[in-house]
Amino acid sequence: MIESRFRDKVAVVTGAAGGIGAAVAMRFAQEGARVVIADLNGDAASAAAAKIASDCGAEALGVACDVGDETQVAATVAATLSRFGRFDVVVNNAGLMTFKTLAEWTAADWLKVLHVDLLGAAFFTKELFLHAGPDGGAIVNIASVHAVRTSPNAAPYSAAKAAMMSLTRTAAIEGRDRNIRANAILPGAIDTPMLWENPNLKSGAETLDARDVGRPKDIAAAAAFLASDDAAFITGAGLAVDGGRLAKL
Numbered sequence: 001m002i003e004s005r006f007r008d009k010v011a012v013v014t015g016a017a018g019g020i021g022a023a024v025a026m027r028f029a030q031e032g033a034r035v036v037i038a039d040l041n042g043d044a045a046s047a048a049a050a051k052i053a054s055d056c057g058a059e060a061l062g063v064a065c066d067v068g069d070e071t072q073v074a075a076t077v078a079a080t081l082s083r084f085g086r087f088d089v090v091v092n093n094a095g096l097m098t099f100k101t102l103a104e105w106t107a108a109d110w111l112k113v114l115h116v117d118l119l120g121a122a123f124f125t126k127e128l129f130l131h132a133g134p135d136g137g138a139i140v141n142i143a144s145v146h147a148v149r150t151s152p153n154a155a156p157y158s159a160a161k162a163a164m165m166s167l168t169r170t171a172a173i174e175g176r177d178r179n180i181r182a183n184a185i186l187p188g189a190i191d192t193p194m195l196w197e198n199p200n201l202k203s204g205a206e207t208l209d210a211r212d213v214g215r216p217k218d219i220a221a222a223a224a225f226l227a228s229d230d231a232a233f234i235t236g237a238g239l240a241v242d243g244g245r246l247a248k249l
């Protein structure tokens, strides 16, 4: 039996039409939250919201949102406030990983990744600071082990995830007086489409053994902990959820 740690709370989870985000949204709903699924794919966001409503009886709203577009982010938060009347938690999960060598990346390539993986989180952070109520709020940024170690051909992704850790620290500092906490999760390899589409894995440049692969629900459990009052004294932290992958030589 999972406790209702998010009763009366409203959580926005980005990129939650599938993969890790869908598991996070489901976990928050199971713990009593009303959830907003903000995803580039609006139809899939609505379908994920309907599944949450039918599986656990929670109120859920699906919204089409490109997190890299500040206007769409503001509109998503306006829709959240209009439907649910408050905004307590954001899980910045939407992400994009593309692969080229350093010599091949163009400015447009860099900006495409930075807009989704970094600015999306910055825009939702701004919105939470603008709209969190007197109780404060919580930000959980889904970074990556690539924030601290990396593999070839993923420079914009790794740089964006490292910058996301820095954004997390700034949000933690600026949020202290308003009880807005910000933490990051560094997932290792998690069994989603993004993992298995990774060309470094397909080519053998990066190898995994079975113990290195976690489940979306492992990240969901950590996100729920960090967003909950159980983590009331944790802010500005980065939590690796990677089965020990970063710890090994």
Ligand SMILES: NC(=O)c1ccc[n+]([C@@H]2O[C@H](COP(=O)([O-])OP(=O)(O)OC[C@H]3O[C@@H](n4cnc5c(N)ncnc54)[C@H](O)[C@@H]3O)[C@@H](O)[C@H]2O)c1
Binding pocket: 014, 015, 016, 017, 018, 019, 020, 021, 038, 039, 040, 041, 065, 066, 067, 068, 092, 093, 094, 095, 096, 097, 116, 142, 143, 144, 145, 186, 187, 188, 189, 190, 191, 192, 193, 194, 195
């Ligand atoms: N899967 C892994 O092994 C792994 C490891 C480390 C970190 N992560 C991070 O976890 C997060 C989720 O990854 P996943 O594996 O579930 O990926 P996924 O590709 O399965 O899902 C990503 C979701 O984000 C959405 N999305 C993409 N661009 C968007 C945009 N501009 N605006 C809104 N939504 C957008 C997609 O539609 C999709 O629903 C990402 O930030 C990723 O970097 C994943």
